[in-house]
Structure formats: structure tokens, C-alpha cells
Amino acid sequence: MKADWHITRDGDVLHDDEAEHIALVLHTLRIDEATFRRVLAEYARRCDDSSSYLKALAAAYAVCSPHEVSFSHARSESPCPACHAIAIEKVVARRAPDEMWNGDAALVYGRCAQCGHGVLLSPAAPQSLYQHDAYYTERGACGAGYENYEQERVYRETKGGRLLDWIETAAGRAPRSLLEVGSGYGFTRRAAEQRGIPTAGVDLSPHAAEGARRLYGCATFTGTLEQFLAAQIAGRAWDVVLYQFVLEHLSAPYAELRVAARAVAPDGYLAVIVPSMDAIEIEIFGASYRSFRNDHLHLFSHRSMELYLAGAGFVPVARKTDCNLHLLRGFVGERALREIYESGKGPDMFVLARRV
Numbered sequence: 001m002k003a004d005w006h007i008t009r010d011g012d013v014l015h016d017d018e019a020e021h022i023a024l025v026l027h028t029l030r031i032d033e034a035t036f037r038r039v040l041a042e043y044a045r046r047c048d049d050s051s052s053y054l055k056a057l058a059a060a061y062a063v064c065s066p067h068e069v070s071f072s073h074a075r076s077e078s079p080c081p082a083c084h085a086i087a088i089e090k091v092v093a094r095r096a097p098d099e100m101w102n103g104d105a106a107l108v109y110g111r112c113a114q115c116g117h118g119v120l121l122s123p124a125a126p127q128s129l130y131q132h133d134a135y136y137t138e139r140g141a142c143g144a145g146y147e148n149y150e151q152e153r154v155y156r157e158t159k160g161g162r163l164l165d166w167i168e169t170a171a172g173r174a175p176r177s178l179l180e181v182g183s184g185y186g187f188t189r190r191a192a193e194q195r196g197i198p199t200a201g202v203d204l205s206p207h208a209a210e211g212a213r214r215l216y217g218c219a220t221f222t223g224t225l226e227q228f229l230a231a232q233i234a235g236r237a238w239d240v241v242l243y244q245f246v247l248e249h250l251s252a253p254y255a256e257l258r259v260a261a262r263a264v265a266p267d268g269y270l271a272v273i274v275p276s277m278d279a280i281e282i283e284i285f286g287a288s289y290r291s292f293r294n295d296h297l298h299l300f301s302h303r304s305m306e307l308y309l310a311g312a313g314f315v316p317v318a319r320k321t322d323c324n325l326h327l328l329r330g331f332v333g334e335r336a337l338r339e340i341y342e343s344g345k346g347p348d349m350f351v352l353a354r355r356v
Contacts, residue, residue: 005017005018005019005022005330007040007044009044009047009048014043014044014047014053014331015040015043015044015330015331016330017329017330021326021329021330022036022330024325025325025327025330028290028325028327029285029288029290029327030067030288031065031066031288035064035065035066038064039057039060039061039064040060042059042060042063042064043056043057043060043061043331045060046059046060053331053332054280054283054284054328054331054332057284057331058283058284058285058286061284061285061286061288062286065285065286065287065288066095066288067094067095067286067287067288068093068094068095068286068287069093069094069095069106069287070093071090071092071093071106071108072090073089073090074090075087075088075089075090076088076089076090076110076119076121078119080112080114080115080117080119080304081117081119081252081253081254081298082112082115082117082300082301082303082304082307082308083112083114083115083117083303083304083307085112085113085114085115087112087113087114088110088111088112088113088119088121089110089111089112089113090108090109090110090121091109091110091111091118092108092109092282092286092287092289092292093106093107093108093109093287094106094107094108094109094287094288094292095107095287096122096141096142096294106122107120107122107142107143107287107292107293107294108120108121108122109121109292109299111277112301112304115301115303115304115307116277116278116301116302116303116304117277117298117299117300117301117303117304118277118298118299118300118301119297119298119299120294120296120297120298122294123294124294124295124297125140125142125144125294125295129144129145129295130204130205130249131204131205131206131207132207133207135205135207136149136150136184136185136205136207136208136211137149140294142293142294143292143293143294143295143296144293144294144295145295149184149185150185150211150215153185153187153215156185156187156188157187157188157190157191158191159187159188159324160187160188160189160190160191160192161191163188163191163244163271163273163350164188164191164192164195164197166318166320166350166352167240167269167271167352170317170318170352171240171269171317171318171352174195174197175192175197175239175240175269176197176239176240177197177198177199177238177239177240178192178197178198178199178200178238178239178240178241178242179199179200179201179202179238179240179241179242179263180199180200180201180202180241180242180243180244181202181203181225181241181242181243181246181260182202182203182204182243182244182245182246182249183201183202183203183208183212183218183220184203184205184208184211184212185208185211185212185215186201186211186212186215186216186218186220188242188244189201189212189216189218190215190216190218193216193218199218200219200221200228200238201218201219201220201221202220202221202223202224202225202228203220203221203222204222204223204224205222206222208220209221209222224259225256225259225260225263226259229259229262229263237263237264237265237266237268238263238264238265238268239265239267239268239269240264240268240269240270240271241260241263241264241268241269241270241271242271242272243260243270243271243272243273243274244271244273245273245274245275247272247274247298247300247308248274248275248291248296248297248298248299248300249295249296249297250297250298251297253298253308254308254311254312257270257308257309257311257312257314258311258312258313260312261312261313261314261355264355266355268354268355269317269352269353269354270309270314270352270353270354270355271350271351271352271353272305272309272349272350272351272352272353273348273349273350273351274298274299274300274305274348274349274351275290275291275296275299275300275347275348275349276299276300276301276302276321276345276346276347276348276349277299277300277301277304278301278302278321278344278345278349279321279345279346279347280328280340280345280346281327281328281347284328285327289347290325290347291347300349302319302344302349305349305351309351309353313355313356314353314354314355314356315353315354315356316351316352316353317352317353317354318350318351318352319344319349319350319351319352320341320342320346320349320350321341321342321344321345321346321347321348321349321350322341322346322348322350323341323346323347323348324348328340
């Protein structure tokens with residue numbers, strides 16, 4: 001621990017973190033150390049006048065954020081894609097390179113006042129982005145893509161194993177088979193097959209399919225789920241169909257989930273992980289929220305996810321929110337973090353659903 005990441009006042013610990021985790025926080029928020037130190041100084045000052053440390057942090061971050069852009073609060077006339085109400089209000093604008101937006105310097109998101117669904121109102125990254133090798137090696141200026149995706153192999157395999165543990169606990173049995181849509185390099189498939197679970201993968205990216213073949217010998221269907229189902233000779237149904245951070249990239253989640261319903265066995269499950277619009281991190285970090293990026297067309301509230309699932313013929317049987325990065329760990333203890341996630345305010349939303 002570096003001493004200057006430890007802040008106290010009158011015996012109360014206001015912030016305490018390790019240099020290694022601080023580096024992860026800075027990288028995720030895409031800010032530099034000088035900015036974070038300004039945030040901490042402002043936060044410590046505001047804690048004197050605040051009944052809530054997290055409210056003080058939110059106010060401090062709003063003052064120091066390099067990403068906040070002022071914007072008009074006009075309501076969008078487009079219907080909410082989840083509940084169809086004309087109720088989308090602009091809620092955040094994130095600074096972005098001018099050249100990325102044809103003169104517009106902000107990435108703008110709206111939130112539906114009826115169901116809480118988050119919608120990208122700025123021009124989205126082109127769908128062709130997912131066909132490029134660079135999507136898995138470079139993160140774009142507006143957030144799209146991965147950095148060193150393959151180098152995170154061990155971390156992502158382990159993460160896949162934890163996901164399978166949760167599905168098994170929530171379903172009351174281990175998955176009998178797994179179809180992952182947007183399967184990437186096959187990290188979760190690898191974790192499943194090590195447990196004896198047969199898998200298949202579908203991905204739009206030939207590069208991702210080649211990565212799965214090279215790393216694990218996994219065959220991946222290149223295309224959409226609908227194309228995959230049409231190409232199946234036997235028309236096999238799957239015990240678990242998994243969408244792991246995929247639905248937010250799609251223009252029509254309702255249509256996609258209706259196709260998914262055809263792939264799930266009668267007693268099977270749909271497992272979905274998406275970024276949450278209900279996350280407390282939005283309240284605190286505003287435009288710096290990790291999922292405000294130009295390849296995320298949707299951010300899901302708990303209510304909008306219920307609507308999407310119901311519209312495709314699914315009913316939730318288990319849900320949780322969680323996080324692997326714990327950006328608030330230096331400000332609140334492990335118990336408080338767990339309470340945030342258990343209250344449904346974590347940044348990653350997990351849902352397991354059955355076909356109706």
C-alpha cells in the first residue's frame with residue numbers, strides 16, 4: 001500500500017487502496033493519476049458536509065471529471081426500444097474525439113423515464129467493426145473493442161468457471177450443454193468443456209472463430225444465431241444458451257431473444273449478462289462509466305430486461321448484479337460493496353431465465 005492512497009479524517013477512513021488496484025481504477029475510468037488525486041482531495045473536503053461518503057464522491061468526481069460535457073436535456077422523440085414509451089431523456093454526454101463524430105464532440109446516452117432503459121443517442125460504431133482483427137487487440141478512442149483480449153485468457157477462463165458455478169446453483173443442476181452466442185475466443189466454452197459440458201459457439205467475427213480454433217480446437221459458426229439454427233441439420237436444442245455481454249451491441253434485442261427461444265430446450269435456460277443502467281457507478285462516475293462506449297447501443301435496467309425477456313417468451317428465475325473490478329473498493333469496505341451488488345446496483349447484470 002502507498003501511504004498517499006490512505007486518507008483519514010478524525011479517525012475515520014475515507015479512502016484506502018493499493019497502488020495495483022488504483023492503476024486498474026485509472027485504466028477503467030480512463031483518467032490519469034493527477035485527475036484522481038484531484039478527485040480524492042475534493043472528496044475529502046466534501047466529506048465534511050455530506051451524510052454519505054458516496055454522495056460526496058459523486059459530487060467530487062463531477063467537478064474533476066475529464067469526460068463530462070454539457071448537453072441539452074431535451075426529450076428524444078424516438079420510442080424506447082424496451083417499453084415503446086416516448087420517454088427517453090438525455091442523461092449524460094461523454095467527451096469524445098471530434099473526428100469520431102463528424103463534428104459532434106460527445107457520446108450521448110438517454111434513459112427511458114418509464115422503464116429506465118439506456119439508449120445510445122449518438123451515432124454508433126459501424127457493425128463492420130466486429131469483423132476487424134483490431135477489435136480484439138485495441139480499444140478505440142470511443143471505447144469500442146478490447147485491449148489484449150488473448151492475454152486475459154486465464155482471467156477469462158476463471159471468470160467463465162465462476163459463471164458456470166452461478167448457473168448451476170441458480171438452476172439446481174449443472175448445464176447439460178451450452179451454446180454461447182458471441183463466443184469470442186471460447187474462454188467460457190473452454191471452462192465448460194473442462195467440466196464435461198458439450199458446447200457450440202456462434203460469433204460474427206472470423207477472427208474470433210480462428211482464435212477459438214487456435215487456442216482450444218473449438219469450432220465456431222461464423223454468422224448470426226439465426227443462420228446457425230438454419231444450418232443445423234438435426235435442429236438440436238441446447239440446455240443453456242448464453243449471451244455474455246452481447247445484447248448491448250445489437251440493434252434489435254427483442255428479435256435476437258426470440259431467435260434464442262428457438263434454440264433453448266423445453267426445460268432449458270437462457271443466461272444473459274449485460275451492462276446495467278441501474279448501476280450506482282453511473283450516479284458516481286457519470287460520463288466516465290465504463291459502459292458508455294460507442295459499440296453499446298443499449299444499457300439495461302432491471303425493468304427493461306424483464307420486458308425484453310417477457311417479449312421473447314422467457315421468465316427470470318435468478319438474477320444478480322456483480323463486478324470484477326470493484327472501482328469503489330477504496331471508498332467502501334467489502335461488506336458495503338456486497339450490499340451494493342445485492343441491492344441490484346452493481347455494473348454487471350446477470351439473469352437466468354426459463355422458456356415460458
